[in-house]
Amino acid sequence: METITSIKPLLAVLVSLLVTPLLVSSRTPNVREAWTFVAAIAKFLIVLSMLPTILKGTEIVYTVAEFLPGAAIKFRVDSFGMLFALVSSSLWIITTVYSIGYMRGLKEHSQTRYFCFFAIALSATIGVAFSANLLTLYLFYEILSLATYPLVCHHQDHEARSSGRKYLLYIVGTSIGLALPAMLISYNLAGTLEFGNQGFLAGTASKPLIGLLLFMFIFGFAKAAIMPFHSWLPAAMVAPTPVSALLHAVAVVKVGVFSVVRVLTGVFGTDLLLSFDLGSIILVVCSFTILVGSLIALSQDGLKRMLAFSTIAQLSYIVLGIGLLSPKGLTGGMLHIAMHAFGKITLFFCAGAIFVATGKKNISEMIGIGRRMPITMGAFFIGALSITGLPPCGGFWSKWYLLLGSLEANQMAIVVVLLLSSFLNACYFMPIVYKAFFCKPEDSLFENKVREAPVCCVVPLVITAVISIVFLFYPEPFLELATMTVSRIMGVQI
Amino acid sequence: MSQQYPALLIIVPLLSALLISITGWINKRLCFPIAVAALAVSAYSCIGLLLRVVDEGVIVYRLGGWDPPMGIAYYVDHLNALVLVVVSVVALINLIGSKKSIELEMPGKTAPFYALYVLQVTGLLGVVVTGDAFNLYVLLEITALSGYAMLAMGDDRAPLSTLNYLYIGTIGACFYLLGVGYLYIVTGSLNMVDIANILPPLYESKAVLAAFIICLVGVWLKMAFFPLHAWLPNAYTHAPSAASSLIAPLVTKVMIYVMIRLILTVFTPEFTFNILAISEPIVWLAVVAIFMGAILALAERNLKKMLTYIIVAEVGYMVGGAWLGNRLGMTGAILHIVNDALMTLCAFMVVSNVAYKLKGYAFDDLKGLFRKMPFTMGAFVVAALSMIGVPPTCGFFSKWYLISGAIQSGQYAFMVALLFSSLVNVVLFFRVIEICFYEPFSDHHGHGHDHHAEPMAEAPVSMLVPLYVVAGGLILVGIYTSDIVNYVIEFAIPKSIL
Numbered sequence: 001m002e003t004i005t006s007i008k009p010l011l012a013v014l015v016s017l018l019v020t021p022l023l024v025s026s027r028t029p030n031v032r033e034a035w036t037f038v039a040a041i042a043k044f045l046i047v048l049s050m051l052p053t054i055l056k057g058t059e060i061v062y063t064v065a066e067f068l069p070g071a072a073i074k075f076r077v078d079s080f081g082m083l084f085a086l087v088s089s090s091l092w093i094i095t096t097v098y099s100i101g102y103m104r105g106l107k108e109h110s111q112t113r114y115f116c117f118f119a120i121a122l123s124a125t126i127g128v129a130f131s132a133n134l135l136t137l138y139l140f141y142e143i144l145s146l147a148t149y150p151l152v153c154h155h156q157d158h159e160a161r162s163s164g165r166k167y168l169l170y171i172v173g174t175s176i177g178l179a180l181p182a183m184l185i186s187y188n189l190a191g192t193l194e195f196g197n198q199g200f201l202a203g204t205a206s207k208p209l210i211g212l213l214l215f216m217f218i219f220g221f222a223k224a225a226i227m228p229f230h231s232w233l234p235a236a237m238v239a240p241t242p243v244s245a246l247l248h249a250v251a252v253v254k255v256g257v258f259s260v261v262r263v264l265t266g267v268f269g270t271d272l273l274l275s276f277d278l279g280s281i282i283l284v285v286c287s288f289t290i291l292v293g294s295l296i297a298l299s300q301d302g303l304k305r306m307l308a309f310s311t312i313a314q315l316s317y318i319v320l321g322i323g324l325l326s327p328k329g330l331t332g333g334m335l336h337i338a339m340h341a342f343g344k345i346t347l348f349f350c351a352g353a354i355f356v357a358t359g360k361k362n363i364s365e366m367i368g369i370g371r372r373m374p375i376t377m378g379a380f381f382i383g384a385l386s387i388t389g390l391p392p393c394g395g396f397w398s399k400w401y402l403l404l405g406s407l408e409a410n411q412m413a414i415v416v417v418l419l420l421s422s423f424l425n426a427c428y429f430m431p432i433v434y435k436a437f438f439c440k441p442e443d444s445l446f447e448n449k450v451r452e453a454p455v456c457c458v459v460p461l462v463i464t465a466v467i468s469i470v471f472l473f474y475p476e477p478f479l480e481l482a483t484m485t486v487s488r489i490m491g492v493q494i
Numbered sequence: 495m496s497q498q499y500p501a502l503l504i505i506v507p508l509l510s511a512l513l514i515s516i517t518g519w520i521n522k523r524l525c526f527p528i529a530v531a532a533l534a535v536s537a538y539s540c541i542g543l544l545l546r547v548v549d550e551g552v553i554v555y556r557l558g559g560w561d562p563p564m565g566i567a568y569y570v571d572h573l574n575a576l577v578l579v580v581v582s583v584v585a586l587i588n589l590i591g592s593k594k595s596i597e598l599e600m601p602g603k604t605a606p607f608y609a610l611y612v613l614q615v616t617g618l619l620g621v622v623v624t625g626d627a628f629n630l631y632v633l634l635e636i637t638a639l640s641g642y643a644m645l646a647m648g649d650d651r652a653p654l655s656t657l658n659y660l661y662i663g664t665i666g667a668c669f670y671l672l673g674v675g676y677l678y679i680v681t682g683s684l685n686m687v688d689i690a691n692i693l694p695p696l697y698e699s700k701a702v703l704a705a706f707i708i709c710l711v712g713v714w715l716k717m718a719f720f721p722l723h724a725w726l727p728n729a730y731t732h733a734p735s736a737a738s739s740l741i742a743p744l745v746t747k748v749m750i751y752v753m754i755r756l757i758l759t760v761f762t763p764e765f766t767f768n769i770l771a772i773s774e775p776i777v778w779l780a781v782v783a784i785f786m787g788a789i790l791a792l793a794e795r796n797l798k799k800m801l802t803y804i805i806v807a808e809v810g811y812m813v814g815g816a817w818l819g820n821r822l823g824m825t826g827a828i829l830h831i832v833n834d835a836l837m838t839l840c841a842f843m844v845v846s847n848v849a850y851k852l853k854g855y856a857f858d859d860l861k862g863l864f865r866k867m868p869f870t871m872g873a874f875v876v877a878a879l880s881m882i883g884v885p886p887t888c889g890f891f892s893k894w895y896l897i898s899g900a901i902q903s904g905q906y907a908f909m910v911a912l913l914f915s916s917l918v919n920v921v922l923f924f925r926v927i928e929i930c931f932y933e934p935f936s937d938h939h940g941h942g943h944d945h946h947a948e949p950m951a952e953a954p955v956s957m958l959v960p961l962y963v964v965a966g967g968l969i970l971v972g973i974y975t976s977d978i979v980n981y982v983i984e985f986a987i988p989k990s991i992l
Contacts, residue, residue, distance in 0.1 A: 064973075065973050065974075065976065066976055067891065067975055067976050068976065073886065073973075135885070138885065139885040139886060142884045142885065143884070146879070146884065149924075150931070153931065153932075156931070156932050161928060161932060164928070165924075165928070168920065168924055172882075172920050173917060173920070176882075176883070176913060176916050176917055176920065177913060177917055180897075180913065180916075181897070181909065181913060184894070184897050184898055184901060184909075185901060187898070188898060188901045188902065
């Protein structure tokens with residue numbers, strides 16, 4: 001593997017951190033938002049500028065400080081990290097537009113604080129994506145947990161306080177209680193924390209200890225919301241919707257999943273998991289989360305809460321894909337990071353747009369809303385299709401690969417789980433869309449007159465919906481990045 | 495000039511303490527600059543000394559030109575050079591940051607306070623720099639007596655809690671002296687290196703064993719090692735802000751240094767870890783200390799008192815780390831002396847700032863503090879992260895070494911205790927942060943109502959700048975951990991410890 005040294009990964013991480021003093025000192029909201037845009041676009045461009053290098057098969061490394069041998073603060077941009085960084089940095093730009101529409105539309109307080117911590121959270125997200133070792137990943141993981149706390153508690157009322165407590169308890173509690181000791185034990189076993197193509201734990205410990213470490217890592221990164229450590233995510237929905245959209249459908253939760261995937265592939269290695277037959281444990285845990293998450297989503301009336309449970313189920317798809325330990329399964333799991341991100345963010349944007357325009361939060365109050373907000377609900381329909389995994393949306397690709405992967409791994413039960421889950425997805429999404437458009441005029445709760453949310457809210461959700469469709473026809477560069485990663489890890493061409 | 499650093503760093507503040515008390519009669523405004531100048535000279539000498547030690551190795555300085563073992567010798571090796579820098583820098587920064595607070599809290603007594611402050615620092619530096627077991631006792635008493643006087647200047651309950659501290663502290667010092675007496679009987683020497691050379695044939699002697707145990711208990715009393723901690727919380731809580739933010743970070747840490755010095759130099763690791771074989775029970779005591787410190791801190795509803803219990807838990811970290819008996823644990827303990835001094839300083843300086851503006855630091859007084867004092871609270875968050883152990887703050891890295899040491903020696907209870915304490919610290923600090931983050935709830939639902947916000951009332955710049963120096967230091971020390979370990983601590987631990 002060819003590597004080059006460049007400071008670009010560090011810049012990509014720092015650019016949004018360095019802009020925070022400018023945000024605080026900005027005189028007017030417009031100047032402040034301008035700086036956010038500058039940071040978001042700069043971040044995206046820096047990430048994008050590394051893409052051609054990565055696609056050529058070269059990796060970019062940069063060491064900030066060596067703390068112990070094999071445990072430095074170090075960045076390494078590879079195809080998988082690039083995939084995640086591209087998703088989150090591109091969606092930050094779109095979310096910033098949406099934030100402006102949403103926050104100003106609702107005349108929210110403390111917007112400067114909101115934009116500052118958003119920027120810090122994105123720094124940490126990119127930091128996780130580009131981590132070269134477990135220590136760096138842990139560092140940014142913790143920064144992200146803490147930076148999102150003020151965002152979750154933005155409303156500063158009783159509900160926000162109790163949700164914030166739950167959020168910290170689950171996320172920081174598990175990372176210190178499980179992931180940190182697991183990391184230290186791994187370091188003492190292997191003498192390094194550097195991610196390898198086939199991990200670094202192989203041959204260092206017995207099966208029970210490896211199994212214990214696996215357990216500690218999977219549940220230690222509770223941002224992945226694998227049951228039973230999932231209930232922080234519905235609680236975190238008290239945050240303003242752009243936060244839910246970018247952080248709790250893309251950045252934060254995907255950081256959790258990304259960390260789990262990194263650990264499974266880069267710390268344990270697929271060969272080790274195969275030889276100890278630990279994949280099946282992952283499959284059982286994830287299948288449980290997928291089905292139970294979807295079933296709970298069915299019973300929710302709050303739209304954002306329903307989306308949260310849907311996210312919990314969808315996140316486990318990604319880990320499940322890795323747990324299959326087959327090339328197509330891995331591809332599907334990694335691809336799902338991108339596909340789910342664009343689909344779910346669209347749905348959250350829609351939920352927020354509905355709230356800004358009508359003040360409604362519950363699904364039962366949205367009958368006939370398609371007449372009033374046709375663009376929003378149209379986008380909602382596309383997002384729902386993408387999550388369900390139906391054409392004409394990008395979500396189809398990842399489910400397709402996951403199904404192929406489970407056939408490849410000869411796991412018929414997982415095929416059933418995936419199909420059942422798609423069915424459940426359709427069950428909780430389609431009634432909303434149906435009732436929004438096709439109710440009797442006398443049942444409709446809204447006037448038959450088009451009044452959409454502010455344009456800053458509508459444009460982003462249209463963009464993400466369109467991108468979701470485009471992905472069906474052109475899933476690049478994400479598909480290529482995912483296949484590159486898998487062929488590097490497993491040594492096979494797909 | 496640089497040859498005289500070991501003497502300068504003691505003599506200058508000692509004479510300045512006298513000068514300050516005389517100047518206090520003439521012009522009170524001169525006291526502060528003299529104190530700052532004296533401590534600056536000390537800090538400069540200490541840093542120079544550390545650099546020299548890193549370059550040249552151990553420095554032996556004969557006080558007054560007398561040869562040991564008769565004369566007093568100052569041994570400066572990597573261990574005490576590092577602690578000297580910590581003590582002098584912490585004292586200097588805290589002094590600069592406390593000027594306004596001292597003037598506000600003790601308007602009539604500024605001159606004596608500055609004199610005591612400088613004397614206290616003299617004592618602490620002396621304890622660290624000296625290579626003579628009896629001289630250490632003398633300097634310990636200088637530290638203690640000036641400390642009692644400063645602590646007693648606090649609120650109404652300060653004299654009583656200080657009296658309590660005085661009793662316990664005196665007993666502790668007496669224990670130490672008694673232990674040194676035994677050693678003198680056995681070896682006929684008071685010089686630490688000399689004692690270490692004479693002792694090996696006497697390792698089986700009951701008198702040596704008694705000397706060691708008695709010294710150790712005395713030091714534990716002074717460092718508030720649970721269950722010998724009872725004097726600490728009240729004495730520190732009721733003290734003036736400036737005194738507690740000097741004494742809380744330094745005194746317990748210097749006592750940890752003394753313990754490590756006894757282990758490493760006087761009695762040698764061979765005796766303490768191999769012959770005595772009491773490491774394991776002591777690590778268990780440390781586990782209990784950590785648990786109890788954490789639990790007692792949870793019960794507090796007062797910011798400053800909560801922090802004092804965290805000190806009790808942190809003492810457990812260092813004692814446990816030092817007694818793990820391996821290189822990683824010892825590295826962690828020494829590194830934690832540096833880190834804990836800095837983060838305790840940061841936390842107590844925040845308390846000073848809060849006390850300066852709010853006249854109280856019970857939890858109920860803190861509501862909405864993020865809006866009132868955003869800069870102070872920013873530093874508080876950094877201190878909190880460091881105490882929790884979030885990278886890249888320095889607290890993470892010492893915890894890393896401590897836990898690694900625990901894993902290496904198979905002391906999993908100590909690992910669990912450290913993780914438990916980290917988790918409790920999350921609860922402790924986020925409880926405070928939560929209180930400070932939320933305004934008093936109004937009838938309206940939170941959305942977009944700014945009308946009840948209180949105006950910003952931040953502490954003066956002269957208090958904020960030193961605070962931010964410390965907060966920045968927490969992160970810098972964290973990032974440069976590897977340098978501190980590789981260039982300093984690595985040489986401070988004898989090769990015999992693996």
